[in-house]
Amino acid sequence: MATLQDITVSAFINILIAFAFLLAFALLRIQPINDRVYFSKWYITGSRTSPRRSGNFVGKFVNLNLRTYLTFLNWMPQAMRISEAEIIDHAGLDSAAFLRIYVLGLKIFVPITVIALLVLLPVNLSNGMLSFLKRDLVTSDIDKLSISNVRPKSLRFFVHIGLEYLFTIWTCFMLYKEYDYIASMRLKFLASQSRRAEQFTVVVQNVPRPPGKSISDAVDQFFRTNHPDHYLCHQAVYNANKFAKLSKKRDRLQNWLDYYQLKFERNPNKRPTTKKGFWGLWGERVDSIEHYKQQIKDLEKTMALERQTIIKDPKSVLPVAFVSFDSRWGAAVCAQTQQSRNPTKWLTCWAPEPRDVYWKNLSIPFISLTIRRLVISLLVFALVFFYMIPIAFVQSLANLDGLVRVAPFLRPVIETEFVKSFLQGYLPGLALKIFLLVLPAILMFMSKMEGYISLSMLERRTAAKYYFFMLVNVFLGSIVTGTAFEQLHAFLHQAPTQIPRTIGVSIPMKATFFITYIMVDGWAGIASEILRLKPLIIFHLKNMFLVKTQRDRELAMNPPRVDFPETIPSLQLYFLLGLVYAVVTPILLPFIVVFFAFAYLVYRHQVINVYNQRYESGAAFWPHVHSRIIASLLISQLLLFGLLSTKKAANSTPFLIALPILTLSFHKYCKHRFEPAFWKFPLEEAMAKDIADHTAEPDLNLRAYLADAYLHPIFRSFEVDEEEELVEVRVNKHQTHVPGPTSTSGNVCYYDPEHPQHYTYQREAEP
């Protein structure tokens, strides 16, 4: 057990590290050479160009303006100056909602901290139980401030229970207000958005392969029959994996060509040459520009062939389509209803926005999805419960006596007061953090296997797995010794009422561990977040060795983004810690409040200056955030129940039973009340938006607008002169189209028999 002194050492180290990071950040960010790393968002929006273009040579790399050094902390007020509406404008709703999680943390924990410290510290301190037991039980000074210090059977437990009620009500109240706010923010955001393709589009999966006609025709006929008044057109999805590979190769060659052309421009006397063989290391020496031009030409021929194959072969059309409607109302109706008798066919749901689509998963059949999800859930379970073994080993190092016994030669080093404190206070948290770095990639891979079709959904699923992992391995794993598998085994052989007791009783003892964890992961971690050391180094390495053309430089700083699947679950762990320790060891709370405040500042700065989200889901992750905080509440209630029952507080414990029931029904109510806003689009809104749109632009050619919104991104890599061929891909779906019976409802029939090849792309040419 760590003592107060260990904590102080750890706090000192962490604050030092955090300050070092902040200082380094302050110095590095004003150097022009790092500009792309610390202001990448502005480069992407285009409102900032390289400062290196101006000034003298040294000034291109180092900031010579000494005045700016004096105000090195001014990023903080700068970050706060921008309003929320501006953030939504600048970075999207996802980022704004993400920042609100930190605000929510502050709103929940600042009052809780004040009350807990004011009320509970005197209650716990004045009942000196631990001082009697000190010889038996090894407890740290922090335990004097915790619930462990209260005598068994004491009536003082009523204070703890009362506060648990108060904190639960307060948390629920804040959660309700926040959910309400976010839901209305989302609807407002969706309503205020200008016209976007996904508002009119539905993705339909599991299209049955029709006998004797193409999938495109089947889709066309199906929606023409069942949505006669609103169906507009659809975009087939091609299996273009091979084409994507060729396209990538072409990009690489083009880049080399650019590079040699640039080289030739700078030095027109000497035409660059290159070797034909493997990686340019051997073989015949040829003129580089000519060589690459020829290679590109060859490749383009292959690509043209491949494109023809894709277009001609009906098997390359996947049983999926993006179906567009002439109004938001029509799309909302189609997305929310069941289309076919067989509910595993013609599955419709809102199309994700084009850049959010995960193309590879679009065509997984329904039965395969069922099996995949079963298998992956078993795998996740296994991963969570067996991953712990190596972590437990490292954590056992923190048990110094064990370490000395294993490696007696280390004794003189370890015995040093400072090293000892470091090992005990710092190492366990650090070990954990390093292990956790490998994980998200595995979890993301698993989520992809599960077959979700949008990146945002993939990230949410990954976040869910990651949270489950953190809960079992970081939280429970740290509280109860032994591997997760051992715990699982033990729990299966214990009574259900015994489990919260087993965990509850060790909770107060682990407070010091979690305090150091908060400082390492929260304080120092966030400071390193703003420094962006890894991207900085990678950027400069790339700049030095790989960047050949301006295009490369643009790509070198590949757009960074908030890593939701990792950040949000880690963040939610703090909610869990705060809620669990609020009545048990309130001294932990200030550390959490500091974390939330500091992290809020840092992420606000990052969202404004650095991050650029790949997609916009409209805060679709909020229901998960909400339900996991509810889960934290339930866990805290259960563990307090277990803890109190070991304290023989029989006369007060039963009062806790109502709490989880009330919390659960609050959750259920919120789910019904707010969640539909996140996956349905109310017809009232859709209609209002449609009418407004119609009044504003009565004769908009929506079909032209939607024509290529959901084209597979690789088809976009064509250059302008290939537009002609591109059109072919776009309109391919109608090549075999047989005009159906004329619609009685009088909606415009969009088949133009005179120009069967070109009509969807004739934006300007024809009315």
Add this chain to the structure above:
Amino acid sequence: MATLQDITVSAFINILIAFAFLLAFALLRIQPINDRVYFSKWYITGSRTSPRRSGNFVGKFVNLNLRTYLTFLNWMPQAMRISEAEIIDHAGLDSAAFLRIYVLGLKIFVPITVIALLVLLPVNLSNGMLSFLKRDLVTSDIDKLSISNVRPKSLRFFVHIGLEYLFTIWTCFMLYKEYDYIASMRLKFLASQSRRAEQFTVVVQNVPRPPGKSISDAVDQFFRTNHPDHYLCHQAVYNANKFAKLSKKRDRLQNWLDYYQLKFERNPNKRPTTKKGFWGLWGERVDSIEHYKQQIKDLEKTMALERQTIIKDPKSVLPVAFVSFDSRWGAAVCAQTQQSRNPTKWLTCWAPEPRDVYWKNLSIPFISLTIRRLVISLLVFALVFFYMIPIAFVQSLANLDGLVRVAPFLRPVIETEFVKSFLQGYLPGLALKIFLLVLPAILMFMSKMEGYISLSMLERRTAAKYYFFMLVNVFLGSIVTGTAFEQLHAFLHQAPTQIPRTIGVSIPMKATFFITYIMVDGWAGIASEILRLKPLIIFHLKNMFLVKTQRDRELAMNPPRVDFPETIPSLQLYFLLGLVYAVVTPILLPFIVVFFAFAYLVYRHQVINVYNQRYESGAAFWPHVHSRIIASLLISQLLLFGLLSTKKAANSTPFLIALPILTLSFHKYCKHRFEPAFWKFPLEEAMAKDIADHTAEPDLNLRAYLADAYLHPIFRSFEVDEEEELVEVRVNKHQTHVPGPTSTSGNVCYYDPEHPQHYTYQREAEP
């Protein structure tokens, strides 16, 4: 523990009772006087009229045709002669699907019985473990045929596990086929149905009270805006509780008037008189006919006033409406989509058919629903776990030694071999059955409190509660001794892996109890079902004392129906017993097969001749049937797991782990595959039906057809001469209607400013 002899006695008694019932039924059903009881369905459909009208006086009451007595069992082939399609025509899909549960039982259990008996009996018998232990453990002969007879650690357990796999796969296969069949039957039924009001109608709840205008107007405006192309009209719902009371009183008075008029007709010399006071016991003597005529007149005045109040007072319009569309497609879209930003307002769902509506629950606000359901679920939990106490007391009687100790004077009676067998074999089952009779009414009341709006839904919810009750109290309660509350307490303090062990180990010992239960509840119970003793007695009592007019006679045999909330859960208990005992004590299986076969015959007869369902839900209960059989499978697997682990069959038990996981994923797949067919209406179907309809009757006045479909039933009690006033109620919703902006989509505006009072009812008068 009962021995084989006890079972034989019990079987003898029960078969005797069953035969007595059948014989009584055969004799009673051919007496004309009972005709209305045994052929009530035919009276309701109108294809049978009272046979008493013809023949001589005695022949009116007693069947004198001796020939018919000779063929008294011919109801069985008669019942089988009718095909399923005819049953659907005659009694509806609900009844047909109900009968298929019994067929499913036979399909599942006949092969299982054959295999289990052939394979397991030799395996169990030849390993005589119990013969060694007989002195220690009191076991009956039946245990020799059960799994208890296999030595611990025996390799023979692999046979049991293999069969458990086989039976699970077989059951799942049959379940899948059946679900598929029922789902397609349901869709076919819905598609083949002629035009019905509920196909075009959606019920909208939680209409927000609009400021400054009536609810009717708000509904009208909302749907006119958001469903401009398909909205047709709506029917407001009135709070008519007081009016319903008055209407009932009027019916009673009318009946008395009829009675006296009839009396006067028969005996024209003497005008009947009556006393004015309380119940006609004292007070001034007046002319009866005049008196009742006057009373009715007075009452009608009050009713007219009340009607005016209902119509005039905007507060009597509830925030609920039945909204009708001009096509099934429009209704399907509205029912499946979210209407408003606030997902707790403007909630839409399919309207139940008019006779299925439970009017009282229509206007419960959303937040109240959340609270009601929470409270009721707690109450159900309490009911289930505390109701057991009295049952346990009666069951302790079966412990004869205890009884003799309490009441030693009973010893000579109890010691008689026959009485002893009766008490041990018969009483426990009977006691249970009697207790269960009180329950459904309580559970139905609870379901009503939960606020579901259709009778079919109420019955399904009641069935779910009843099943939960049966599962805990009949099944678990009989296996583990002690009250359910004691069990709950014990289970909470046991390891989760210990629970199936505790239960599993006592399962084989309880086989004899369940065999007697099947005979009492299943065999004799079903025989008494066909005899319909209670309705028969009540009918004759009513006929003797209460029936005054022909109308009374019609009402005396109030239409009986299959009591789904009670019958289906009881039936499912047999599935549970069969699946649990299939590998444990296979000798129980033939009893279950006999039950299913016999019950199938009886209910087929009853459905054809007696029962008349109040509503038609289109087999909406099937998903519950399916999922409860899946639950039974899971329970059987868990208990076998527990049982085997006490048998130290460590090398074979782990093979069982995969089974529940596979069963659960099968269930999940079925849920996705079939369940939407039961609560969604696919647009493809709706559109096809719409088009067919439109072709058949291109100029149907749908509005006239739908005008009063969802009128509150009490408004239907008006006589023909009040039609004028009725129209007023019907069209009231438009009295304050202000013509809105003309619809741009050009749909027919149905507001007729020249005849604002009458237009919805002018079926013939105006085009």
